[in-house]
Amino acid sequence: MTRSQYITVSELQTILNDMETYPDTDETLLKIYEASELIKMFCWKFAYTDGYTTLTAPDKLKLATAYQIQYNEQNPGIDDIYAGNNRSVSIGKTSESVAYGGSGSQEWQKLSPKAIRYLKDSEYGETPLITRIL
Numbered sequence: 001m002t003r004s005q006y007i008t009v010s011e012l013q014t015i016l017n018d019m020e021t022y023p024d025t026d027e028t029l030l031k032i033y034e035a036s037e038l039i040k041m042f043c044w045k046f047a048y049t050d051g052y053t054t055l056t057a058p059d060k061l062k063l064a065t066a067y068q069i070q071y072n073e074q075n076p077g078i079d080d081i082y083a084g085n086n087r088s089v090s091i092g093k094t095s096e097s098v099a100y101g102g103s104g105s106q107e108w109q110k111l112s113p114k115a116i117r118y119l120k121d122s123e124y125g126e127t128p129l130i131t132r133i134l
Helices: 009-016 026-043 059-074 113-120
Strands: 086-091 094-099
Touching (some): 009 026, 026 059, 059 113
16 A cells, blocks of 8 residues: 655654654654645645655645644644544433534544645745645
């Protein structure tokens, strides 16, 4: 199985200026895969290609991926918050219901606001990286 990867470990360390939190290990690589795949899933379609790699990804996509990794680290429970599931507990005459994500999933909110800015940003007549407005 081939996983999406838009940034290397050394690029991640450089962008975030953090070699301690993101050492060159399989765990850091897994974080890169997860962030890259999250971005790919919610971007629906990149403006130029669907097949960016670490060699072909533009700088803005590398920055978006790095900041998505950092956002994932700072928000460890984000998967549960926007999962779109309902939870209900009943004990005797007492009950509690909590709806996550309202009537439907709001998983797109897992994207880092800073990553979204880089994905939508365009300079000097460039087309933004994504064609879908989040």
